[in-house]
Amino acid sequence: AQKITQTQPGMFVQEKEAVTLDCTYDTSDPSYGLFWYKQPSSGEMIFLIYQGSYDQQNATEGRYSLNFQKARKSANLVISASQLGDSAMYFCAMRDSSSGTYKYIFGTGTRLKVLA
Amino acid sequence: AAGVIQSPRHLIKEKRETATLKCYPIPRHDTVYWYQQGPGQDPQFLISFYEKMQSDKGSIPDRFSAQQFSDYHSELNMSSLELGDSALYFCASSRPTSGGPTDTQYFGPGTRLTVL
Numbered sequence: 001a002q003k004i005t006q007t008q009p010g011m012f013v014q015e016k017e018a019v020t021l022d023c024t025y026d027t028s029d030p031s032y033g034l035f036w037y038k039q040p041s042s043g044e045m046i047f048l049i050y051q052g053s054y055d056q057q058n059a060t061e062g063r064y065s066l067n068f069q070k071a072r073k074s075a076n077l078v079i080s081a082s083q084l085g086d087s088a089m090y091f092c093a094m095r096d097s098s099s100g101t102y103k104y105i106f107g108t109g110t111r112l113k114v115l116a
Numbered sequence: 117a118a119g120v121i122q123s124p125r126h127l128i129k130e131k132r133e134t135a136t137l138k139c140y141p142i143p144r145h146d147t148v149y150w151y152q153q154g155p156g157q158d159p160q161f162l163i164s165f166y167e168k169m170q171s172d173k174g175s176i177p178d179r180f181s182a183q184q185f186s187d188y189h190s191e192l193n194m195s196s197l198e199l200g201d202s203a204l205y206f207c208a209s210s211r212p213t214s215g216g217p218t219d220t221q222y223f224g225p226g227t228r229l230t231v232l
Contacts, residue, residue, distance in 0.1 A: 035220065043204055045159070045223035091158060095221075102210075103149060103172050104221060106158035 002027045004094050006107035013082045014115050020067070021077040021110045023092035032096035034075040035104070036066065039089040048090075051075055082114045118142055120224035122207050128230045129197050137192040137227045141209030147171070148190040149221060150182060151206040159206060165190055197231045204228050 003026040013019035025034065036048040051059045051066045059066040067076040079086055089111050093104040121140040129135050141148050147166045151159035152175075161174035165184035176182075179197075184190045194201060205228075208221035 033219075037223070043228065044225045045206060045208075047220055047222060050220055095219075102147075102219060103161040103164060103174060104151075104159075105161070108158050 002029075002094060002096060002105050004092050004105055004107040006092055006110050008110045009108070010111045010113070012113050012115055013079075015084060016081055018078060018080045019082055019112065021079070021090050021092075021112065023075045023077065023107060025073050025075060025092075025094050027094065027096050029096040032094055034066070034068070035093045035095065036064070036075075036077045037091045037093060038086075039091060039109070041088070045091070049077065079112075084114050084116060087112060087114045120207055120209050120222055122205075122224035122227050124227060125225060126228050126230075128232065130232055131197055131199065133197050133231075135194045135197060135229060137194070137205055137207075137229070139190045139192070139207030139209075139224060141188050141190070141207075142211075142222055145209035145211045145222075146188055147210045147219070148184055148188070149208040149210075150176075150190070150192050151208065151223075153204040153206065153226075155203070162192070194229075199231050202229060202231045 005024045032053045034051045038046045049061045049064045051068045058068050063080045065078045089109045091109045092107040095104050123138045149164040150162040153159040162176040163182050164172045168184045179195050182192045204226045206226045208223045210219040210221045
């Protein structure tokens with residue numbers, strides 16, 4: 001069965017430092033996508049970064065990078081040079097085609113607090 | 117860039133009343149997904165539509181129904197509302213590329229439904 005696990009309910013990081021948010025996944029489908037979303041206190045879900053199962057290189061988008069370790073089934077989000085505005089809930093999500101459609105399943109999220 | 121539009125943003129209803137949530141996808145996106153996020157929880161998939169036909173169904177109560185119209189907007193109809201239906205309801209849209217599991221879903225700002 002497909003599953004996403006985020007083991008860190010909450011994290012603190014000092015402003016300007018880097019932080020890694022963990023995500024492990026489980027799927028039997030060789031073709032899948034992994035996504036990270038940010039949810040600030042205002043509630044919207046903001047797409048950050050995507051990694052495909054066949055991608056050879058780790059995805060990067062500005063200060064966000066994804067540490068994709070396929071053999072370990074992990075897709076950790078790295079935020080460099082943290083800013084106060086990065087304080088939010090972060091969700092890891094997976095989409096695969098094993099069910100025949102492309103709905104997402106989400107992890108339980110990690111609440112990140114950036115300290116001044 | 118145009119984003120997913122959801123209306124209303126906030127809705128307060130009494131128990132046993134009905135509610136209709138609307139979603140307008142990003143232009144040229146033909147797939148719409150609905151998710152429900154309870155307080156402190158991760159989003160749960162409800163239902164999706166592709167080219168105006170239901171493509172997948174998740175944990176959507178029988179009291180809820182949805183459809184996608186010819187202009188690709190979607191409506192989620194909720195009847196006999198219960199206290200437990202209080203949640204943030206997201207609509208997301210995506211466009212098919214290869215048709216595989218790599219299509220990013222872009223989320224709207226959500227409709228916060230409160231049932232009293």
